[in-house]
Amino acid sequence: MKRINRKKVWLAVMIAVLMLFTACGDDDTNGQDDTGSDIPDEEMGELVPDLTFLSSLPEANMVNYEMSQEVAEELQALGVNAESQPMDFAVLLDVLYGDDMDYDAYTIGWSGRIERLDPDMFIHSINHSDNAGPGGNNTNRYRNPEFDEIADAQRREMDIEARRELVFEAQRILAEDVPKITMYSRANMQTYNKDLFEDVINIPGEGLFNEWTPFSIKPLTDETVLTVASNVNIDDMNPLSSISVYGWRNLRLIYDKLVRLSPSIEPEAWAAESWDVVDDTTIDVVLRQGMTFHDGEPVTVEDVKFSYELFIDENVEYFGSFLTPIDTIEITDDNTIRFNLVEPYAPFITNTLAQIPILPMHIWENIENPVQYTNEDAIGSGPFKLERFQTGEELVLSRFDDYFEPVHIDGYIFQIFASPEGVLTALELGNVHMVSYDLVPSHTEQIENNDGGRYDHLELTEGDDIGFFYIGMNLDRAPFDNKQFRIAMAHLVDYDLALDVHLNGYGARGGGGLTIVEANEFWHNPDVPIYDTYDPERAREILAEAGFTWDSQGRMRMPVE
Amino acid sequence: MLNYFLKRLFVMLLMIVLVSTMIFFLFRTMPGDPTAYVVDPSIPPEARQQLLERYGLDGSLWDQYKVFITDLARLDFGDSFFYNRPAIEIIQEKLAATLILMLSAMVFAYTMGVFGGAWMAWRRGSRLESIGITVSLIFRSAPTFWVGLMMILFFSVQLAWFPAQGMRTAGTGGGTFAEMFLNLDFLRHLILPALVAGLYFMATPMLIMRNSMLEVMSEDYIEMARAKGTKERHILYRHAARNALLPVVTAGALFIGASIGGQVLIEVVFSWPGLGREIVTAVTRHDYPLAQGSFIIISAMVMFMNLIADMLYALLDPRISYN
Numbered sequence A: 001m002k003r004i005n006r007k008k009v010w011l012a013v014m015i016a017v018l019m020l021f022t023a024c025g026d027d028d029t030n031g032q033d034d035t036g037s038d039i040p041d042e043e044m045g046e047l048v049p050d051l052t053f054l055s056s057l058p059e060a061n062m063v064n065y066e067m068s069q070e071v072a073e074e075l076q077a078l079g080v081n082a083e084s085q086p087m088d089f090a091v092l093l094d095v096l097y098g099d100d101m102d103y104d105a106y107t108i109g110w111s112g113r114i115e116r117l118d119p120d121m122f123i124h125s126i127n128h129s130d131n132a133g134p135g136g137n138n139t140n141r142y143r144n145p146e147f148d149e150i151a152d153a154q155r156r157e158m159d160i161e162a163r164r165e166l167v168f169e170a171q172r173i174l175a176e177d178v179p180k181i182t183m184y185s186r187a188n189m190q191t192y193n194k195d196l197f198e199d200v201i202n203i204p205g206e207g208l209f210n211e212w213t214p215f216s217i218k219p220l221t222d223e224t225v226l227t228v229a230s231n232v233n234i235d236d237m238n239p240l241s242s243i244s245v246y247g248w249r250n251l252r253l254i255y256d257k258l259v260r261l262s263p264s265i266e267p268e269a270w271a272a273e274s275w276d277v278v279d280d281t282t283i284d285v286v287l288r289q290g291m292t293f294h295d296g297e298p299v300t301v302e303d304v305k306f307s308y309e310l311f312i313d314e315n316v317e318y319f320g321s322f323l324t325p326i327d328t329i330e331i332t333d334d335n336t337i338r339f340n341l342v343e344p345y346a347p348f349i350t351n352t353l354a355q356i357p358i359l360p361m362h363i364w365e366n367i368e369n370p371v372q373y374t375n376e377d378a379i380g381s382g383p384f385k386l387e388r389f390q391t392g393e394e395l396v397l398s399r400f401d402d403y404f405e406p407v408h409i410d411g412y413i414f415q416i417f418a419s420p421e422g423v424l425t426a427l428e429l430g431n432v433h434m435v436s437y438d439l440v441p442s443h444t445e446q447i448e449n450n451d452g453g454r455y456d457h458l459e460l461t462e463g464d465d466i467g468f469f470y471i472g473m474n475l476d477r478a479p480f481d482n483k484q485f486r487i488a489m490a491h492l493v494d495y496d497l498a499l500d501v502h503l504n505g506y507g508a509r510g511g512g513g514l515t516i517v518e519a520n521e522f523w524h525n526p527d528v529p530i531y532d533t534y535d536p537e538r539a540r541e542i543l544a545e546a547g548f549t550w551d552s553q554g555r556m557r558m559p560v561e
Numbered sequence B: 001m002l003n004y005f006l007k008r009l010f011v012m013l014l015m016i017v018l019v020s021t022m023i024f025f026l027f028r029t030m031p032g033d034p035t036a037y038v039v040d041p042s043i044p045p046e047a048r049q050q051l052l053e054r055y056g057l058d059g060s061l062w063d064q065y066k067v068f069i070t071d072l073a074r075l076d077f078g079d080s081f082f083y084n085r086p087a088i089e090i091i092q093e094k095l096a097a098t099l100i101l102m103l104s105a106m107v108f109a110y111t112m113g114v115f116g117g118a119w120m121a122w123r124r125g126s127r128l129e130s131i132g133i134t135v136s137l138i139f140r141s142a143p144t145f146w147v148g149l150m151m152i153l154f155f156s157v158q159l160a161w162f163p164a165q166g167m168r169t170a171g172t173g174g175g176t177f178a179e180m181f182l183n184l185d186f187l188r189h190l191i192l193p194a195l196v197a198g199l200y201f202m203a204t205p206m207l208i209m210r211n212s213m214l215e216v217m218s219e220d221y222i223e224m225a226r227a228k229g230t231k232e233r234h235i236l237y238r239h240a241a242r243n244a245l246l247p248v249v250t251a252g253a254l255f256i257g258a259s260i261g262g263q264v265l266i267e268v269v270f271s272w273p274g275l276g277r278e279i280v281t282a283v284t285r286h287d288y289p290l291a292q293g294s295f296i297i298i299s300a301m302v303m304f305m306n307l308i309a310d311m312l313y314a315l316l317d318p319r320i321s322y323n
Helices: A002-033 A062-077 A089-097 A120-125 A145-156 A160-177 A245-254 A301-313 A317-323 A420-429 A441-449 A483-490 A495-502 A536-545 B002-029 B045-054 B061-073 B087-122 B127-141 B144-158 B177-181 B184-217 B220-228 B232-244 B246-259 B264-269 B275-284 B288-316
Strands: A051-056 A082-087 A105-110 A180-186 A188-193 A225-230 A259-261 A267-269 A272-279 A282-287 A326-333 A336-341 A384-390 A394-399 A411-416 A458-463 A468-473 A507-512
Touching (some): A051 A062, A051 A089, A062 A082, A062 A105, A062 A180, A082 A089, A145 A160, A245 A394, A267 A272, A301 A326, A468 A507, A483 A507, A483 A536, B002 B288, B087 B177, B087 B275, B127 B184, B144 B184, B184 B246, B232 B246, B246 B288, B275 B288
Parallel strands (some): A051 A105
Antiparallel strands (some): A180 A468, A384 A394
């Protein structure tokens, strides 16, 4: 009994001491923050509202989680009541895209998918005021009429150089207005077996398993079938219903496309022999001669017209925005298809023509409900034939010998693993030859350290990502409606910490207002100054200059209008 | 007996309807909706709406429930959102893989458990007994993913005796059941995960068997047999073990029922394409039809095996009757 009592007393004393310390700590910071303003509290502006930073769960994205904690702490040091609230990704999306638009700020990212190399996504979709309503991609609720005009103009400009000028100008405005703060981009760290294969191609935003590597890769030994490891599942083989990224990355090797983006991301006529922009809203595409589908039937202009119309009629969600600009499609001669657009649409060639697969009309015209069709024996005209798709296990493809472009491997297997650990073991044992996803940082390190020469046969590749992770702010709300506050915020993000510590240096720095990152060489405007220095003192100065004040308790107050 | 059986069957059906209802609403109270996972957030809101319609999620919750329960009455679980195929097809495919793995593990665990347990009770107090208990408890308490990783490290990477993961060598195997499961390649892939699962499950039958043996061994008829001068091994297996087996049988029947959910960790470590893994991803993807279907089948299976266990009890032990 006595003992327990003593314990209790100790506990009470400890708690009391602890509380005293915390209380003192508060007093200290308050004393420091009190910048000695002479104005009585009640004559100052409103208190800066309490801010909540929504972020991802640590297991989903550790860097975003940590960074949002850091920024919240920086704000606290400045006298703003800020906290970070981690949540499940689906819930976060619900909040950001929901009708209530009820949030202050958040951290999230845009992945660098290949169609996003076209600047329309990052300029128009996520910054135009048309998309600032509920469900729109402009989740920062950024509205600037001057910017909107340019964002619209670049979309209509069919001349690529003139369009580039407009995109540069748009980036200048964004860098000035700072609607969001880009924190970092991840490098795409991947690996393949260099003892068995050579001539892989690394594409920004896509990595090693892109639409070119299977064409270009050459076997060095008698292992002529490439095994590619994946750690995510593929859904199905129907181009009209497949919505998983890796479903698509495989489907585009089974089904051919009129245009493919070259490894340097320029549109290249592929199943098309050439295209001709007749005028701003008329594009003629000449089909390549002598192509056949995997079942031996010839590929004709009817197939192309049918495919595009099927995608339009079936309202395929994934491609909606690429297809809505199409008004009509006509066959002008045996080899030529004419696309009439509703209005000029600059991404038509880079996105629309480069995305829609050519389906065999003789098969699909007889299918009653194309979107529900499982398409187990997918027949396309692409470089690879589907041999077998075993849900959750593997996709087996073999070379299509009648393809117009030579392929050096006999086929490839896309193997699905349950965890990256399993893939690493399989890589070590030589059972798989390439990864299709970005290695987790610890595996990158393991391969780099190459302990005992275990990974001698692996080549580590680094690619730049055109996607980025950022802090978004709700510009409909105070204090984020104040541009100076956003600029000050950009000084509270430790960009080097994100890159050097959290990402082990595998990535690129961000900056306030950065939208098209350097990796997207052609469209990135290198001459725009962005706010990319971490400097909390400077942040305080900017805020003071903008009329923010600190009251006797050190709390930040809004400027008086 | 038959009456009792029918009555239980009827109660079971009611329970399944109840459980299905609970599962239905449980999934729909989960935050987030299926469109968040299947498509990129960048799709326009109209497209999201279309997708919801395609999935039949645009109606009111009550309307959705009516569709769900009438379909269920026809044993139709709907189409998986993700795979765009009937959920039941996916479940069947995955269930085969899981059951083969779990039953192999069970055969290992129960053979080792029954004989080991009986023998341990017989040699009570010996050093071998304490070693046996310790070993079985170590495997029971060690995280299966860790044991799995160690096994892979040792048997696959160091010794290269067994493949490290998957159900077959990449690119082999075909469509039919025989091509998929009845071959040496499959067997080689099965051994490691089955062993890890088996070692994990071994403690239950072993300790139950040991305890119930100890009880049986204090019975008069064992003493009687001894007094008659019957051989030790004869007493152990003919007289004691047979009677001690009863609780182990119950545990075994329940095990089968519960096993179809699989051992998720083992399936993940060995990249085994089983139902457990599929359920986890189905839930995170909000693939309602697939997740619902799997859970309903699992709960039905557990209830059914419970019933079987009760029936077996009456058959094995004449003292128990249900009349």
